[in-house]
Amino acid sequence: xxxxxxxxxxxxxxxxxxxxxxxxxxxxxxxxxxxxxxxxxxxxxxxxxxxxxxxxxxxxxxxxxxxxxxxxxxxxxxxxxxxxxxxxxxxxxxxxxxxxxxxxxxxxxxxxxxxxxxxxxxxxxxxxxxxxxxxxxxxxxxxxxxxxxxxxxxxxxxxxxxxxxxxxxxxxxxxxxxxxxxxxxxxxxxxxxxxxxxxxxxxxxxxxxxxxxxxxxxxxxxxxxxxxxxxxxxxxxxxxxxxxxxxxxxxxxxxxxxxxxxxxxxxxxxxxxxxxxxxxxxxxxxxxxxxxxxxxxxxxxxxxxxxxxxxxxxxxxxxxxxxxxxxxxxxxxxxxxxxxxxxxxxxxxxxxxxxxxxxxxxxxxxxxxxxxxxxxxxxxxxxxxxxxxxxxxxxxxxxxxxxxxxxxxxxxxxxx
Amino acid sequence: xxxxxxxxxxxxxxxxxxxxxxxxxxxxxxxxxxxxxxxxxxxxxxxxxxxxxxxxxxxxxxxxxxxxxxxxxxxxxxxxxxxxxxxxxxxxxxxxxxxxxxxxxxxxxxxxxxxxxxxxxxxxxxxxxxxxxxxxxxxxxxxxxxxxxxxxxxxxxxxxxxxxxxxxxxxxxxxxxxxxxxxxxxxxxxxxxxxxxxxxxxxxxxxxxxxxxxxxxxxxxxxxxxxxxxxxxxxxxxxxxxxxxxxxxxxxxxxxxx
Numbered sequence: 001x002x003x004x005x006x007x008x009x010x011x012x013x014x015x016x017x018x019x020x021x022x023x024x025x026x027x028x029x030x031x032x033x034x035x036x037x038x039x040x041x042x043x044x045x046x047x048x049x050x051x052x053x054x055x056x057x058x059x060x061x062x063x064x065x066x067x068x069x070x071x072x073x074x075x076x077x078x079x080x081x082x083x084x085x086x087x088x089x090x091x092x093x094x095x096x097x098x099x100x101x102x103x104x105x106x107x108x109x110x111x112x113x114x115x116x117x118x119x120x121x122x123x124x125x126x127x128x129x130x131x132x133x134x135x136x137x138x139x140x141x142x143x144x145x146x147x148x149x150x151x152x153x154x155x156x157x158x159x160x161x162x163x164x165x166x167x168x169x170x171x172x173x174x175x176x177x178x179x180x181x182x183x184x185x186x187x188x189x190x191x192x193x194x195x196x197x198x199x200x201x202x203x204x205x206x207x208x209x210x211x212x213x214x215x216x217x218x219x220x221x222x223x224x225x226x227x228x229x230x231x232x233x234x235x236x237x238x239x240x241x242x243x244x245x246x247x248x249x250x251x252x253x254x255x256x257x258x259x260x261x262x263x264x265x266x267x268x269x270x271x272x273x274x275x276x277x278x279x280x281x282x283x284x285x286x287x288x289x290x291x292x293x294x295x296x297x298x299x300x301x302x303x304x305x306x307x308x309x310x311x312x313x314x315x316x317x318x319x320x321x322x323x324x325x326x327x328x329x330x331x332x333x334x335x336x337x338x339x340x341x342x343x344x345x346x347x348x349x350x351x352x353x354x355x356x357x358x359x360x361x362x363x364x365x366x367x368x369x370x371x372x373x374x375x376x377x378x379x380x381x382x383x384x385x386x387x388x389x390x391x392x393x394x395x396x397x398x399x400x401x402x403x404x405x406x407x408x409x410x411x412x413x414x415x416x
Numbered sequence: 417x418x419x420x421x422x423x424x425x426x427x428x429x430x431x432x433x434x435x436x437x438x439x440x441x442x443x444x445x446x447x448x449x450x451x452x453x454x455x456x457x458x459x460x461x462x463x464x465x466x467x468x469x470x471x472x473x474x475x476x477x478x479x480x481x482x483x484x485x486x487x488x489x490x491x492x493x494x495x496x497x498x499x500x501x502x503x504x505x506x507x508x509x510x511x512x513x514x515x516x517x518x519x520x521x522x523x524x525x526x527x528x529x530x531x532x533x534x535x536x537x538x539x540x541x542x543x544x545x546x547x548x549x550x551x552x553x554x555x556x557x558x559x560x561x562x563x564x565x566x567x568x569x570x571x572x573x574x575x576x577x578x579x580x581x582x583x584x585x586x587x588x589x590x591x592x593x594x595x596x597x598x599x600x601x602x603x604x605x606x607x608x609x610x611x612x613x614x615x616x617x618x619x620x621x622x623x624x625x626x627x628x629x630x631x632x633x634x635x636x637x638x639x640x641x642x643x644x645x646x647x648x649x650x651x652x653x654x655x656x657x658x659x660x661x662x663x664x665x666x667x668x669x670x671x672x673x674x
Contacts (some may be wrong), residue, residue, distance in 0.1 A: 228479055229479075297517070299513060299515055299517035300517060300519060300520075301477075302474065302477075302511075302513060302517065303513070303517040303518070303519060303580070303583075304519070304529075305474065305477065305506065306472065306474065306506060306510065306511040306513070306584070307506065307507075307510065307529060307530035307533070307583060307584065307586075307587055308503045308504070308506040308507040308530060308533065308534060308587060309503070309529075309533055310503055313533055317529070317533075318519060414520045414569075
């Protein structure tokens, strides 16, 4: 074989290896995506049971004239029980409990919210879709097998027979589970939502950006444009590169030890989470920003200096605006990384059960990744699909942020 | 050599420049007559650009560059004295670089930037007038008057270089330093710049570094020949190119080395 043929054959082989590697990784990504989507899609659908609800004034502590606050404070447990008795006649005490278990435990809250929105409904009968319990939901979706012995099932034979009779009457239906997007966390999978975690992550990232971006930008401008290179800058440079590679859990420990331990900041709040994520993102921003400052041609600096601009004017009028696209891209990618970071959140306590949706950076909250972690730890089958749906949401935010980073670079980049 | 003769825009003597330990300029003394064009020629690495950059202290930016010597502006201002702000010096001594380096902003902003930071214009109208006038003097106004808000990097190389000249003269300097201003341009753009230099010398003292000996003979009245950091010969351009005193100069201009 001639030398040229050998070289061409080597090139062909190399191409083949490359294609093989790419196909393999694409295959794994597809499996991952398929798994997440097939498991997670169930979280967007909720099983409901159609029932005639008579808002019996005898079982309601408030009237149509009561204030919203009073309506929200009152108990509707008795009303819920009454509705079940009306829709399933002739239940003894034992069977009543079984039927009650088929409906969501938050039945009374659902009734309360309905009354709060329509106070005039008291004394009238309305046809409502009541959310089923998560176990029933899983049976209907086929995630729990029906053909196993009763003892291995969460839904017993009696409940199955009720389910089938409701189904034959056309009372079972499925609706879009908007609760997933509007609720905070819950002990019951059917009412658990991601909004609390989403807002927690949002506030944390807001803090992260407002902390890390200005400091990172100024630090890199100072290091790149003002300081004379020497031993000290070399040491700083090495340290910044090192910090960028430090595992995120170490930053979590820093937050726990310094922010919470020394400065006495509260546990579990997005403020601390955001600062910790900011520490973590800072080296990334500085590295990206320095690289992009270095990319500004020296001739621009000379041009400005030659017309008598000061060093500061040169940097702020010309160099920083030209380096900003690169800096912003680095910042967004750093923030995307911070969004998915779980370990620091675990250490500073943003992993506890929080029902309320946080209204600011000082309210207790979880973050998206820690909420996913929490759900994945839960025993109930209903949380499995929530976990996957949470991952889907997190992934879509990451994709959006990375796309924005690319667009920012394309849009603002100066062409020479 | 330094005297109080105010016919010189700039007088230098005993100039030494070191890059770290390496000597770049060795005891150079040169005077630049007012409203004349002086060429600095010599082979690459001879120190002519380094010397030029001393004249508006652009070498200050380079940390390892060490400049010693006497530099007198208009016979009385020592430009390296601690009392002199480098920004005010550069207001008087403008510079045009080898590669056109307009700011990636609009044509208008490029010219207006200098007057703006020095507060030369007291009103927007005055600023507009300065921009227009500078572009006129740089021979660019007719070509760009309808697209003042276009980004300057979209201009051709020759136009960009004339824009840089307009930017330099917008702050009304006395001296314009040009560091091989035509080396990145085609012959037509080069000819335009050379014409422009001939017009500008009415009002400005021009010091130009060039690799092209024909350019030096076309545009300048005085020529200085540098070699290995030394000033070999200085004199009337006509004399340097026809009857140089030194063997070295003769070898260089006849193309025997360099």
